[in-house]
Structures are given as structure tokens and as C-alpha cells.
Amino acid sequence: MPRKRPTPAPTPAADPASGWDEVLSAFGPNPASPPPPAAPVTEAAAPAEGPLAGARAALERLSTWVPIRSLTRSHRRRIVEHLLTLDARDRYLRFGYAASDEQIHKYAAGIDFSRDEVLGIFNRQLQLVALAHLAFDQPVPGDPTRTMAEFGVSVLQASRGQGLGRRLFETAGLHARNRGIDTLFIHALSENRPMLRIATAAGAVVERDGGEAAAYLRLPPDSFGSQVEQALERHLGELDFQFKRQAQVISEFVESVAEVKAHFDASGRAAKE
Numbered sequence: 001m002p003r004k005r006p007t008p009a010p011t012p013a014a015d016p017a018s019g020w021d022e023v024l025s026a027f028g029p030n031p032a033s034p035p036p037p038a039a040p041v042t043e044a045a046a047p048a049e050g051p052l053a054g055a056r057a058a059l060e061r062l063s064t065w066v067p068i069r070s071l072t073r074s075h076r077r078r079i080v081e082h083l084l085t086l087d088a089r090d091r092y093l094r095f096g097y098a099a100s101d102e103q104i105h106k107y108a109a110g111i112d113f114s115r116d117e118v119l120g121i122f123n124r125q126l127q128l129v130a131l132a133h134l135a136f137d138q139p140v141p142g143d144p145t146r147t148m149a150e151f152g153v154s155v156l157q158a159s160r161g162q163g164l165g166r167r168l169f170e171t172a173g174l175h176a177r178n179r180g181i182d183t184l185f186i187h188a189l190s191e192n193r194p195m196l197r198i199a200t201a202a203g204a205v206v207e208r209d210g211g212e213a214a215a216y217l218r219l220p221p222d223s224f225g226s227q228v229e230q231a232l233e234r235h236l237g238e239l240d241f242q243f244k245r246q247a248q249v250i251s252e253f254v255e256s257v258a259e260v261k262a263h264f265d266a267s268g269r270a271a272k273e
């Protein structure tokens, strides 16, 4: 499809972090909390106001930080579970057709982790609530000098409207630019307003063709800052996952101790009686 240079993205709204809620929110989305404010978009959309603009954008990103983890082959089962949870309409929006369970298994089995990037967001129960697939090496028709990656995403119903889709999009853009990709491509149905909203807010150019839409976001070249940001996010995402895993292990241990205690209490009472 023909491509155009995207218009500059809007300036992200300032959202200073304050209080423990923001600190705790760094350990994962809390379904009980109200949706966080919209996160700022990629550096492509950062305001060009001088040397402090980048630092301010980074601080704003931090205030709405969500741990995002790069997934590997070992997560295939969780990826399948996530996608199988999507209802028929969501599968249609995600894949462009109402993928059957079998097609989902096939899709997950076919992800090439050595080439592509798969990003995930886990909740406190380590359920994969949001998933993005960044497919690299996508050809740009008629322009072999250009490099493009295709972005596909899904967020479980209960976790929507909290900015997770947008955060995955930003992170995918960051990873793509750090791999020398100059364009992020999203294929969506024209009726998919949330997806197109995410793309246009980041500055993507949307081309509609009947019921389908193609969005193209031009990415800036990578920089030392963008590489550091990715490395930092990777470490924090990993730390968050391990933290949640430990918390789950401790919680299971406490539960089993409580079960054993209840068992002995009951048998002690029975012996007394």
C-alpha cells in the first residue's frame, strides 16, 4: 500500500506522579484502580522544545509505567491461553478473521522468536493480559531501502481502557527503531476505533480502503537514549515478573501452611473429643 509521511503527533499532557498509588502501580495494573491517564507516545511524538523535552517525556513515561516483558518460546502456552480467551469479535479484530482455536494454536506455534519480538503484560496472578507481536522483515512495496515491522496487539476485555494497548504500541515502536526499522505498520479494520486512535495519537498516517485501514508510523533513528530506555525497560519488566512470581510462590506456601495447620487443628480437636 502507498505510504505517506506522518503528521507530527500531539504534545503529551503533563501528568506528574505523586503518592504511593503511582509507586505501587509500577508492579502491575490493578483492576480495582481507575484507568491511568493516557501515556505519552514514542519519541517520534515528543515535543521538540529543547534539551529538557526528552527528559520530561521520559519522566512522564515513568509516571504511567507498566511492566512490559519480552516473551520467548517458553511463553507459547501463555500466548495461546491469552488468545483463546478472546471472543469471536476480538479474534476478528485481531487477525482480520474469526480465528478458530486451531488457527490460534497454529499461529502461536508459528511465531518466529528469533526474528520477531513478542511483548507481554502480566497481571499480579501472572496472567498474560496484553500481548503484542512485532513482525520484522516486512517488505515495503516499491522501496527496498525502507524497513518496516508490523504490529498486532490484543488486550483482555477486563484490562482494556487502562492504556495497556497504547503502552505496548509505544514499546513496540521503541524496539523497532532500535532495530533500525523506520516504519511501524498496523493493519486494522476501519471500525477498530481504539486501535486507530492509538496509531493516530502517535502520529501515524492512516489510509482507509473500504472496511480496512492501514496505519503507518514513521520512526526516528535509534539513539543512545532509546537504547538505554529499552535496556532499562527490559530489566524492570524482568524484575517485575520475578517479583510477582516470588509473591505467588510465597502466597502458595502460606496457603499450604494454613491448610496443614487447619488439618492438625481439626485432628487435635477430634482427638480431644
Ligand SMILES: CC(C)(COP(=O)(O)OP(=O)(O)OC[C@H]1O[C@@H](n2cnc3c(N)ncnc32)[C@H](O)[C@@H]1OP(=O)(O)O)[C@@H](O)C(=O)NCCC(=O)NCCS
Pocket (backbone or CB within 6 Å): 038, 039, 090, 091, 093, 094, 095, 151, 152, 153, 154, 155, 156, 159, 160, 161, 162, 163, 164, 165, 166, 167, 187, 188, 192, 193, 194, 195, 197, 198, 201
Ligand atoms: C485495540 C486494543 C488492543 C486497545 O487496547 P486498550 O488497552 O483498551 O487500549 P488503550 O487503553 O491504550 O486505549 C486506546 C485508545 O482508544 C480509545 N478508545 C477505547 N475505546 C474506544 C472506542 N470504542 N472508540 C473510540 N476510542 C476508543 C481510548 O480512549 C484510548 O484513547 P486515549 O488514550 O486517547 O483516551 C483492544 O481493544 C483489543 O485488544 N481489541 C481486540 C484486538 C484488536 O482489535 N487488535 C488490534 C488490531 S491488531
